[in-house]
Amino acid sequence: MLLVNAAVGRRLALLVAVALFATAGAAPAHAASVTRQVSFTADDGVVLRAIVGGEGSLASRPLIVEDSPYAPGIDSFAGSAYNYVELQWRGTGQSGGSLASAGPRDQRDLAEFMGWACRQPWSDGRIGLYGFSASAIVAYDAMHLGLPCVKAAALMSGTVDLYRDLLYIGGINNTAPGLYVEGAIFAPWLANLPARQPASVPASGGGFATAPTDVASHSTEDGYWLDRSFKGDPQRIPILADDGFYDVESRGAFLTYRATRDYGSHLLVIGAHDGWPSNTSGPFPQYARWFDPYVRGVDNGIDHEPPVSL
Secondary structure, rough: HHHHHHHHHHHHHHHHHHHHHHHOOOOHOOOOOEEEEEEEEEEOOOEEEEEEOOOOOOOOEEEEEEEEOOOOOOOOOOOOOOOHHHHHHOOOOOOOOOOOOOHHHHHHHHHHHHHHHHOOOEEEEEEEEEEEOOOHHHHHHHHHHOOOOEEEEEEEOOOOEHHHHEEEOOOOOOOHHHHHHHHHHHHHHHHHHHHOOHHHHHHHHHHHHHHHHHHOOOOOOHHHOOOOOOOOOOOOOOOEEEEEOOOOOHHHHHHHHHHHHHHHEEEEEEEOOOOOOOOOOOOHHHHHHHHHHHHHOOOOOOOHOOEEOO
């Protein structure tokens, strides 16, 4: 129990740190000064919500996209050369549908949305994929579907094997972190409830009740969990995989690097846990450097640097 509580505490510390970075730590010059709410209809008819932001206007630019259940809003960490998109998972934020814990439907939503976003007037057809924790997990798990227009990814603290790395470590129930994460998703859902379409409330609210039951009913690594694991990357997307040695999901970045290093992926180990040293900007400057050559075509030499750094 102490180990589980420690893991939950670390996750809480990082969520707070990311929130603080998004609201106060980003340089004012990089603030997304223009934002717009957009709607996307998945192939099953469910309407998903997203926020698009850009510096000064929503002119055609490369995109940095995050697909998150936390509804965190826009953080323009890579500067004004990009537009930024926050897609809200189905059943979370203001999106319709029901929470499915990064399952096949969530993965398909991401792939479909990328194809749609790539063709919008605020996109120039080049996308960088960013993710933290849940949004990194769904990015890893969706790569086998093909992600249109994605040129590179920077993914922090995301497991590639949800069963073994987080919820049933060594086959032993470790679901307390999952329950905490669900609470962190539920809080912004409540905050967005007044703006939600009333007809979508029963399905989205019900997802928060069924998700823990689904996890508890699959105590062995069966097909439910295999559907929620990394299944390869046919696009050969170069990934900057980032984590700490003692993060609750620490294997994800290491296994991802081993699986994709032939595609030019790098591994960044920063901090002891899934945070970063005090009085630093953490991995975000490195993420900006990662996206610039692959997404914007800016030769900054990062592809010639050591692929593993601490």
